[in-house]
Amino acid sequence: MSDTINLKQLPSGALYQALAPLGVTPSMARRIQASVLRRGTLPFDRSDLSAALLERVASVSRIPELTCLGQTVSPRDGFRRLLLRGDGPEVFESVGIPLYHGTPLERTVVCVSSQAGCSLGCAFCRTGRLGWQRDLATW
Ligand code: SF4
Structure with missing residues (x-):
């Protein structure tokens, strides 16, 4: 689990760099970060984030909770x-x-x-x- 990407930990630029190999753009990274920090989930409204892309993000990342x-x-x-x-x-x-x-x-x-x-x-x-x-x- 330690080598998964903690979606609450990274600033948006670093999060983009970590997720770029999956096809995530800088604006997508900011939307993912906003959803994770506000709701604790990946975005529901996926107008430009396909289900396949979100599945790839979920497979390499984690959203820790206190x-x-x-x-x-x-x-x-x-x-x-x-x-x-x-x-x-x-x-x-x-x-x-x-x-x-x-x-x-x-x-x-x-x-x-x-x-x-x-x-x-x-x-x-x-x-x-x-x-x-x-x-x-x-x-
Ligand atoms: S009040 Fe307590 S937490 Fe605050 S600086 Fe002093 S020792 Fe640290």
Whole structure:
């Protein structure tokens, strides 16, 4: 599986280069990437992407998914914390922070982890107590 193309990992130019031998053009690569990142699937609307081409892409690629191990929503401030696992054994968090501009939950800021653990060691922080474990993959 490690030598398959991770469709969530590559920037569009690199994704095009990886898929070009299959007949994928730069605009097709951008459509594939947009569909994968927005919906987690290859495109449904295949006006210029034939079923045969999408089958070739599917046969050499993968679309990884994060596993949500749990979530909590604070009754005090509405912060939503997700405990996630990706392609390794480490777990990490992502936090949805509601912004109140008149209507509650109108907008949400998302705090995204780029590392498992942290080397800064702030005294109040449990992540800091873990120490740095690794950088997370882009996807
Ligand atoms: S140790 Fe400090 S910098 Fe690192 S995640 Fe915790 S609060 Fe943030």
